[in-house]
Amino acid sequence: MTSRLHLETFGPVHALPILHYRMEFAHLVRQTVQEIRPDCIAVELPATLEERFLQAVRRLPQVSVVSYDTIPRSASTAAQNRTLHLLVEPADPLAEAARCALEQAIPLHLVDVDLDDYPAVQEFLPDSYAVQRLGLADYYREYCRATEGAVPGREDLRREQGMAFRLQRLAERHERILFVGGMAHVGRIREFYGQARTEPLGRVRRHDVRIFNLHPDSCGEVMGEFPFASAIYEMRRNGPPPERKDAAPSLRRRFNALELIAGGKQAIPEQEVMRAAVESSAGKVGASGEMPDRQRIHLRLFEQAARHYRQETGEQLHYWQKRAFFRFCRNYAALSGQLLPDLFQLLTAARGCVDDNFAYAFWRLAGCYPWQREEAEIPVVRLRVEDLWDQSRTIRFRPRKQSDKGRSGLRFLKRKREQRPGEWLEGFDDGSICSWxxxxxxxxxxxxxxxxxxxxxxxxxxSRVEPLSTSLLDGIDLRETIRNQPHDGRIYVWERMRxxxxxxxxxxxxxxxxxxxxxxxxxxxxxxxxxxxxxxxxxxxxxxxxxxxxxxxxxxxxxxxxxxxxxxxxxxxxxxxxxxxxxxxxxxxxxxxxxxxxxxxxxxxxxxxxxxxxxxxxxxxxxxxxxxxxxxxxxxxxxxxxxxxxxxxxxxxxxxxx
Structure with a gap:
């Protein structure tokens, strides 16, 4: 077993501590399944969601949303009900565990306790990219040391006792169990597993669980891993895709004279262009079988966005802009206690270090998830950040465009276009060349x-600076005067040489x-x-x-x-x-x-x-x-x-x- 894996073992249970919706841990789940060959997989989800959750897992790589309504105990009116949404996406470790179980015909069990009144818990966790460098053992040890004095909530204890009880029942029928659970719970589940337990109270059935297809426009806003990274993970899941031998298509295609003669003026769908960018990046973020390197994903995203930006605007990014971008990202991430920036910080750096046009191209590529469609066999839902989280951050792009003041706003649409292939070539019969x-x-x-x-x-x-003697010359030099005031006290003037x-x-x-x-x-x-x-x-x-x-x-x-x-x-x-x-x-x-x-x-x-x-x-x-x-x-x-x-x-x- 490689050094990056770390399992907490108790009885026949091999527990993998994970962070939810993190690509690095999804890769570790897949690696663990290949290493230990379990005869049973248990995940930290309630059994009341099993039918819809498995339906969503079978739809992967399409992203699904499992939704249900909760009723807090203190609720006095129906208006206090709230809807919870569970995203099922490829880079989530729980979805990856269930996917591996279905693909390899391994029994899958959802062992969590379903609670209606579970509070929203905000944890300040270390950057998941540290697993790429340190390995899971050191990462988990430092996490346990940092949270050693934390007092768990009552609901967390109920859930952990329930998961320990169900793992005890599974241990009676299986010899090698892989449990995939949150890093905050694995340690206490291990303690509860060694004690005699009874099943805690919780919901045993839900009748209002629904499944939706996530609208493509919502992917970049609500997915745990931004879509470009999730797409790269999905493409590398069974090995890196083959390299494209043909040139990558452009967002805004230009046509040369030979294409015009041949009538080759064909529009390329933007989705195809985006998918080509993801495919060309998937094979360059790590060797085959290795964990995708998030730092390289950011680099490839920047390079592909720069290529599309040049094709759209005709402007090329310079090395100093690239250096300023990644330096800004590093400093911004460090201020928030992370090793690498999130998508919001990347977009902020793109807008600040280049311009709004580049930031918009960066956003469109970062939000590209090729498998998602507006039409599906199940209902489609649009979600916003506010539907899943209590806090959100907003960034606006203002791409530059020619002012429409004093002219028709449809001037671009009135621009003349070629009526037939080769028509524009008829204008090249004059050998003289001039400018506009x-x-x-x-x-x-x-x-x-x-x-x-x-x-x-x-x-x-x-220019030269000297103490004031007989003339003010070209004016008083305030900087030199102030600098010399403590020890000199004289006024300095400067002269601009002609x-x-x-x-x-x-x-x-x-x-x-x-x-x-x-x-x-x-x-x-x-x-x-x-x-x-x-x-x-x-x-x-x-x-x-x-x-x-x-x-x-x-x-x-x-x-x-x-x-x-x-x-x-x-x-x-x-x-x-x-x-x-x-x-x-x-x-x-x-x-x-x-x-x-x-x-x-x-x-x-x-x-x-x-x-x-x-x-x-x-x-x-x-x-x-x-x-x-x-x-x-x-x-x-x-x-x-x-x-x-x-x-x-x-x-x-x-x-x-x-």
Whole structure:
């Protein structure tokens, strides 16, 4: 038996202490059944629910809800009745125990006592992920030590005495009994088992037990394990699924020219896309037969959500966002006394570290449970957190969308679409390529903003602070004055040095393209004095046809050089061959074509030191601006561009670009 298992043995009973609705303990149940080969399985549920509970277990992997009404003893009116709901889902240890019993034809017994007035008990339990690292023996020992002085309630004692009595009766007929019960009860059940007991009072029959199919929209809100994790557990239950050889489908599919010719414009159901994401993740959260690693599940969920986010918005998550996400999750979980975050904390981190669009994509994928359907052979019920628990937390997503002020709210629906396969390809008969003027205005304005930012940064770097003597210069430096007040008492002023010369070129690198994801490289000249010359590398235009003669591209990097109409094709210029990456070619061209002594370089990483020496030899200076210091929404806005094949497409472009 592996070290992760731990059983409390008394007589023929092998008791497995578990936490309810935790994936790690469901895996331990299955492992225990394979190890000890019991001839009887007992679970911590009342026999009054047996018929509906077994019906729900046979429906797995579909999630069912077993509901019944309770009548407290002190109730004086029917209005005080309350409805209890029991979720039967794959990652629950009790459901897994019953499932194993049915699959292997092992007798199953529900040995708990049915009480109407059992109070709601809130226990602060250690994170179940600790079992993955420590093993159940150390986990259970620390739990017993932490709860050693706790006084059990009267109802708990009745239930534990009743379970001990029924286990005594089962011991008379079976030689090896597996009992799956809550960690809070196993120790006292063991004590009561060694004493002579009588069956305690409790309900022996219920006539109002009902079973429902849980609505798919409720899965993410009420399931014990969030649906993505439960789905991975279910898929790995009989071994990891085979890896998909075909490319995973996209949430928002784009079509290239060949697909349009072949009429391959087919909508892919979102449920199929979500299931593919779960299947591709199921085989990467642990080796075959091992306990699924919850930490890896969170990683795979983040990566799949990032992929869908990029397909939906055209925006790629950067490494620093991923690092900030998991650091935020770690700290948030530590504040609540857990090792790993729950779904609410994951969503909060997704919204705070990226944006609402990513958080919404994260939520849709986390709530994906492929087997659940709106129609079933039994009634369907919608549940909310308030129906099961006394407390809940709310998070709202506000995905960004284009404002509808001053225009019809149905503008997106009025966007023109292809009437027949291949219609849009008829617009590519013009060999000239041009840009769309509204996008030119946006990117030129941002280039001017980067030029001002670079000059301001240089001025701040060369500013100086000195004690007040004869002039206030550019103003009082409060920080230096306060810092030196205790031992100096003088007032300090600062002077911003005036920078000679301006910025002649601006380089923005979104991606250094070390994997050749941006194969399309081009240089074009400004059409008038208010536009700059531009060189860029971007995605292939034919991969995303947006209209007749209109293609959508994403910049990997770009160069803006002022004044216009001076730049040769930098990609064919032999002077720049051998510099390696496309980003470095753009930087070399920026130094060459800049008439001013400063070149702004905005990228995730600073340029190599050799470029600073080359710039110094040319009498110029590179002003580096970290990409993370710039506004992400502004960068996302300028990163997308549209290529128009012919100037006549400018008149119709507004009908196809949204």
């Amino acid at each position: 003027p509204p996008e030119d205005i946006v990117i030129e304005d941002y280039g001017k903003f980067l030029r001002r930012t670079g000059i301001r940064q240089l001025s701040e770097e060369q 920078i000679k010369g301006g910025v002649g070129s601006v380089v923005v690198i979104f991606d250094e393209d070390r994997r050749n994801r941006y194969p399309f490289a081009m240089t074009w000249l400004g059409e008038h004095e208010q536009e700059s010359d531009m060189a860029f590398y971007a995605t292939e235009p034919g991969d995303n046809v947006s209209g007749p003669g209109i293609c959508r591209c994403e910049y990997g990097g770009l160069l803006l050089s002022y004044p216009p109409r001076r730049m040769r094709d930098v990609w064919q210029d032999p002077s720049y061959r051998g510099w390696g990456t496309k980003a470095e070619i753009l930087l070399m061209a920026a130094l060459d074509y800049s008439p001013d002594p400063h070149v702004v370089y905005a990228a995730a990483r600073p340029p190599r030191s050799i470029f600073k020496r080359i710039a110094a030899g040319m009498g110029k200076k590179i002003v580096y601006i970290p990409l993370g210091s710039l506004s992400p929404p502004a960068l996302k806005r300028i990163r997308v561009m549209h290529l128009l094949f012919g100037h006549d497409k400018r008149e119709i472009a507004k009908d196809y670009i949204w």
